[in-house]
Amino acid sequence: xxxxxxxxxxxxxxxxxxxxxxxxxxxxxxxxxxxxxxxxxxxxxxxxxxxxxxxxxxxxxxxxxxxxxxxxxxxxxxxxxxxxxxxxxxxxxxxxxxxxxxxxxxxxxxxxxxxxxxxxxxxxxxxxxxxxxxxxxxxxxxxxxxxxxxxxxxxxxxxxxxxxxxxxxxxxxxxxxxxxxxxxxxxxxxxxxxxxxxxxxxxxxxxxxxxxxxxxxxxxxxxxxxxxxxxxxxxxxxxxxxxxxxxxxxxxxxxxxxxxxxxxxxxxxxxxxxxxxxxxxxxxxxxxxxxxxxxxxxxxxxxxxxxxxxx
Amino acid sequence: xxxxxxxxxxxxxxxxxxxxxxxxxxxxxxxxxxxxxxxxxxxxxxxxxxxxxxxxxxxxxxxxxxxxxxxxxxxxxxxxxxxxxxxxxxxxxxxxxxxxxxxxxxxxxxxxxxxxxxxxxxxxxxxxxxxxxxxxxxxxxxxxxxxxxxxxxxxxxxxxxxxxxxxxxxxxxxxxxxxxxxxxxxxxxxxxxxxxxxxxxxxxxxxxxxxxxxxxxxxxxxxxxxxxxxxxxxxxxxxxxxxxxxxxxxxxxxxxxxxxxxxxxxxxxxxxxxxxxxxxxxxxxxxxxxxxxxxxxxxxxxxxxxxxxxxxxxxxxxxxxxxxxxxxxxxxxxxxxxxxxxxxxxxxxxxxxxxxxxxxxxx
Numbered sequence: 001x002x003x004x005x006x007x008x009x010x011x012x013x014x015x016x017x018x019x020x021x022x023x024x025x026x027x028x029x030x031x032x033x034x035x036x037x038x039x040x041x042x043x044x045x046x047x048x049x050x051x052x053x054x055x056x057x058x059x060x061x062x063x064x065x066x067x068x069x070x071x072x073x074x075x076x077x078x079x080x081x082x083x084x085x086x087x088x089x090x091x092x093x094x095x096x097x098x099x100x101x102x103x104x105x106x107x108x109x110x111x112x113x114x115x116x117x118x119x120x121x122x123x124x125x126x127x128x129x130x131x132x133x134x135x136x137x138x139x140x141x142x143x144x145x146x147x148x149x150x151x152x153x154x155x156x157x158x159x160x161x162x163x164x165x166x167x168x169x170x171x172x173x174x175x176x177x178x179x180x181x182x183x184x185x186x187x188x189x190x191x192x193x194x195x196x197x198x199x200x201x202x203x204x205x206x207x208x209x210x211x212x213x214x215x216x217x218x219x220x221x222x223x224x225x226x227x228x229x230x231x232x233x234x235x236x237x238x239x240x241x242x243x244x245x246x247x248x249x250x251x252x253x254x255x256x257x258x259x260x261x262x263x264x265x266x267x268x269x270x271x272x273x274x275x276x277x278x279x280x281x282x283x284x285x286x287x288x289x290x291x292x293x294x295x296x297x298x299x300x301x302x303x304x305x306x307x308x309x310x311x
Numbered sequence: 312x313x314x315x316x317x318x319x320x321x322x323x324x325x326x327x328x329x330x331x332x333x334x335x336x337x338x339x340x341x342x343x344x345x346x347x348x349x350x351x352x353x354x355x356x357x358x359x360x361x362x363x364x365x366x367x368x369x370x371x372x373x374x375x376x377x378x379x380x381x382x383x384x385x386x387x388x389x390x391x392x393x394x395x396x397x398x399x400x401x402x403x404x405x406x407x408x409x410x411x412x413x414x415x416x417x418x419x420x421x422x423x424x425x426x427x428x429x430x431x432x433x434x435x436x437x438x439x440x441x442x443x444x445x446x447x448x449x450x451x452x453x454x455x456x457x458x459x460x461x462x463x464x465x466x467x468x469x470x471x472x473x474x475x476x477x478x479x480x481x482x483x484x485x486x487x488x489x490x491x492x493x494x495x496x497x498x499x500x501x502x503x504x505x506x507x508x509x510x511x512x513x514x515x516x517x518x519x520x521x522x523x524x525x526x527x528x529x530x531x532x533x534x535x536x537x538x539x540x541x542x543x544x545x546x547x548x549x550x551x552x553x554x555x556x557x558x559x560x561x562x563x564x565x566x567x568x569x570x571x572x573x574x575x576x577x578x579x580x581x582x583x584x585x586x587x588x589x590x591x592x593x594x595x596x597x598x599x600x601x602x603x604x605x606x607x608x609x610x611x612x613x614x615x616x617x618x619x620x621x622x623x624x625x626x627x628x629x630x631x632x633x634x635x636x637x638x639x640x641x642x643x644x645x646x647x648x649x650x651x652x653x654x655x656x657x658x659x660x661x662x663x664x665x666x667x668x669x670x671x672x673x674x
Contacts, residue, residue, distance in 0.1 A: 205408035214396040214425035
């Protein structure tokens, strides 16, 4: 009896040992969060404060000395019709793209979760627009929509739908439609993947119960699938909206904001004014208008995520 | 009321699509030639261990799975290839599968809306079902605000409103705690007696099966081992699988030449309490005893009637014979309680005379 007890005592772990580095969660949390905090402060926080400072200054690329000028920049910006046009364009561009992204994203998500032969190939194709660098894919779209050699026109002409060339990027209406189409094409895969995650999370039982209950495809879609994936669809929509709202690549590469500012958005107009035009103060003032809308978007995303967590 | 019948049902599941194309997908035969029929108004229970194909069979009847071979008949009509919608079946899932975003009322009327029934008719039916299952006060709640038992009743109400030809229930009690389960079992049985709909009930719990079923179909590895009343499958098991799967503790099987001699633990009693006259006596070396809800479960080794085998005897509280672990005692079984099985095939074999021999005789 005594011998077994001694053995048990020696076998017991030594409780006097210190907690090791990996056990100190408070310290670890700080150490691991620090890089991202530094990153965000350096690349988001500081530029944001700089933008606010520049918006109230007369800094230009030719004269970088800082002089406080109050609301002069804002006054100048408001007096310029192009600013209002760009603001309106941004809203149209964002809303139209968001609607298309969500609708196509939902449809593609259904294709992504379906089980059929060659599904990996279809998945690859679906994700391709998302993985291609924006500038590259936009340039190929530029060729697609070329005023003379456009294959789109060629097809439409041969189908007998149009007579001459459309000149997609040369007219205000079609130019905006083209920019929206390319943006939607680019962001749809992201939305599709997000919505797909939501679709996969629906218990299979529930869809089967709806089948047994006699619901056809559309009733299941409208009454079961869409309500259950609504929070995820909202996240996809907000992602699409924010990424479109701040985007200037597509309109910059495709149309340079033309024809006559028809596709200028806030981001591109801020760039043209502030960097290419050299008036950094005005550019910053324009760019600041992105902020309140983005803030609202971010809050909406966080709310949707919280609702998802609450389940 | 309708009959439900399956004939020569085979269902194989292939591995992944790509694996199949490369010709090395392993095929699983979930159902391996099942013939079964539920009479109109009958309560048929499919009982078997997990992976025996009972849920696949139920899902095939529902139309959620298509059979690889064979036919499903409901009310005498072949329904192969028909979607669940037109089969007039209602199913209660193990998880209940209530629509989480709909209120109890909307859950219940959902099948009726799918049928495009008029609103007032719908409300009347929902009220009737809610009344029958006593969930009237819950109609405005969402599923997550309900307890397990309440959810189960809502799922039943949703299945009921459509007045289906067949009820299919997939382990509907397994998510309830033990106490709830006994009450819910009783409710389910009385409920089915009242509506009289043909019901097929899947479970792995033999107590549920014995308590609920008019007949029980015991399945193993995609085959029906035995179909019969609870009494038949308990008293006259068709093979050793049924004999050992049903009953807790299971039937004792003792090998004797090329036969297995089977007897239930409650029939193995101290010799003095078995009516004299015809009895098969055997010495039992007591190893361990458990005292469970008034009964004594005696674990020991018998010899004499065949090879030495570990067996269990269940002594009712009325038997007070003193037994001590480590000692040998004479036990006996009435001969008409013995069941015989082929040792190789496991199937039932004709009875042969058996005698126990003297204490310690086989050693």
